[in-house]
Amino acid sequence: MLEPAYQADVVIVGAGVAGLSAAHRLTSAGVTTVVLEAAPYVGGRMSTEKVDGFRLDRIGRLLSTAYPEIRLTPGLDTLTLRPFAPGVLVHADGRTHRAGEPGGVTSAGGARGALGAARAFVAAPRRPRAARRAGPSPDGTVARAAPQAAARPLPRSFPPLGSAIDQARLAAALGRIAAAPVERLLARPDRPAGHALAARGMPARTVEGFLRPLLAALLCDPDLTMSSRSADLALRAFAAGRLCVPEGGADTLPELLAAALPPGTVRTGVQVTSVSTTSVRTQEHGELRCRAVLLATDALAAAELLPGLRVPPFHPVTVVHHTPDEVPSTGAGLLLDADRRGPVAHTAVLSEVDPSRAPAGRALVSSTILGAPPPDVDRVVRAHLADLYGTSTLRWELLAVHHTPDAVPAMPPPHDLRRPVRLLAGLYVCGDHRDTSTVQGALHSGHRAATALLTELGADSAHTAAPLPRAA
Template sequence: MTDADVVVVGAGLAGLRCARALADAGRHVVVLEAAGHVGGRVTSDDVDGYVVDCGFQVLNPSYPAVRRWVDVDALGLGAFDAGVLVRTTSSLKVLADPRRAPHLAWSSLRDGLIDARDLVGLVRWMTPALVRPQSSATAPDAPLAEALDRLGVTGKERRILERFLAGVVVDPEGATSANFVRLLLRSFALASPGLPEGGMRRLPEQLAAGLADVRLDTSVVGVRAGGVDTDAGPIAARHVVVATGTGEAERLTGMPATEMHGLTTWWFAVPEPPDPRPLLAVDARGTHTPPGPVWNAATVTTAAPSYAPAGRHLLEATTLLARPDGSAGEPQVRAHLADLYRCSTDGWEVVAHHVIPDAVPAMPPPLRLTRPVEAGDGVFVCGDHRDTASIQGALVSGQRAARAVLAA
């Protein structure tokens, strides 16, 4: 006698997508989550009227999985502009996508952020991903830094690109698969990412809506053929899907864990945005790394006003744990932000500080778009660590695991 057809361990994006696909196929699914909320790493907290996500996260509506399985309109997405603020030695400038932010593109040309030779090389490098993304994913691969060296891209565009991407893939060394980076840049070229009204938690909450049996605050202590053991007792099931982080998945199934990259995010309440434009800011000074611990910053309320009380604003600043200054304290972060925006930070208040050692899976070359989801004995594994380090990867991984269960 079984208690369920399938037990899904973990209510992150992958687990929720897997559970929904199985429920839609008529399976009785029980979702178990150790935390008191759904979402896994995609979660938010309310702090004194502010909404702070667990790390700076954004939702890109161009992801195919998001278009297929998420009601983006219902999330009330507040989008950032298609560009970045760039701190140079002289001023804070804008590098914008001329196709999607023509009102900002002129300043990019005027301010000398674009070198014609570098631009031609980057366009040639990116074109296959824009036109034939699948063939781009399987092309010969290399670390990002090596790929840019081969292209001869050495100017300001390279520093801007590297600083921006380091915050996205949480890799300041340029060791990430160049093919994966091209697919990421393709998604940015197709749409501007944004933030749901009320925080990134609204995404997993939407995915969980309608699931009949989601049990929070329930820890799984063991997985076996025919069910799981929880802190509340055993649950029998024909199949088990482990949809946890990679470390917990290794503990429960024995599947080797993948390398993870870590970051910290500082959240500041600010009376006014240091720059009014809904753009991510990066520091392009310094030859190899920024002259301070902050790799990107953004006043998130310029895109999503719901993140702060009326009349107030919320700013995020991200540091990378792989760097010696990744664990920098508040004084160093404030000093860098003051230099980045050329403003005083005296009136800024720390709302939250998140240290996230396992923020995203590493994506070294050669790019592997998928990893096995079958662990044997009716046990399956899913998560962004089985596909790609993105919301797209998490959702697709959950769907793949559901298909594997249905075919078993």
């Protein structure tokens, strides 16, 4: 028998969220698709380590309930998102302040967002600094405030993040950006985000005390060198929705995508060594013929298969996971550090946001360092967390330290937020390095690539993917 001219319509290299998102759209249109992944699991950088009942994200990117691609991507209809408490906690000037989030804004109702932001900036209660340094009480326990006390604002003796006029101006700006069409934001001149915020009249106190730590948490760029357009999109998602994490860990999202594909579509443990417009060669199974190839790996792996493909710089990220002996009371809030006097950029009692992240009776505190871990990372981070949470951390147990040097592609201006996904006929590329460096960007780039592929191939293909030959 003559062998078929090709064994699949499209071969996708890489089973991250971009490739899996594209695979869903292609298979739904009747295009036979095979996804090849070198690792033994799907998800790429969205991976989660399981340790003694704890679920520990390796990078721990924050999502937003306002991400449109989460609602639009087939296979994610059963995804459960666990939101943080409305607003964020900001540690500034040695105190913790609660900043309100303008949630629930739509294009027809920006006023509700402005009202939400107007609730911002009340000082949250803290233990006295002397008490925090004292450590455990004589009976061996660590005193902490009752949970209900954390939500009760104290009178403010000074404006924590700018004057009342500054706060009203920021509230109005968040309300406007939440209701602004994406096209309008993309039409703005692109410049470093820090310069753009200053040019728009944002006071330095507001930028340093709120916007810098917030954008650092969203885009992993503490120096605000990212594209102002990317920053605007991140602020829009923040203002229009709620920060959240996937229930069960970051790997839940790609695992749901993979499980919803036709059986046999995703094949892990397959190392691709070369690609062309009509075939993919693998280390284990030889050549697989196809009509088109979609590279959905990270930028470094894509450039190894396609020399000359531009590789952006990366922001390194380190995530440190602890289980505390006494749970700090944050009301499931995200705590940002504006003082920048320690390595931790942001931290959260993640088990209060998503109880499935820790076994019953235990708690999980996950803290993010935007860079390499410092020497003696556990001691240094626990000392910083003691100040941020206002409690002793002497008896906190270190669970894991995950350092990823190429965690998040940088987006310096001018940054093309819609980089072409079609390189030439039969050869495509997608991933967060072709869009924004977010989960939304990865999903959207997969959407764009699938749309371009369907235009080139047509949606009338209905071939059955041939099984890969056995490895020799």
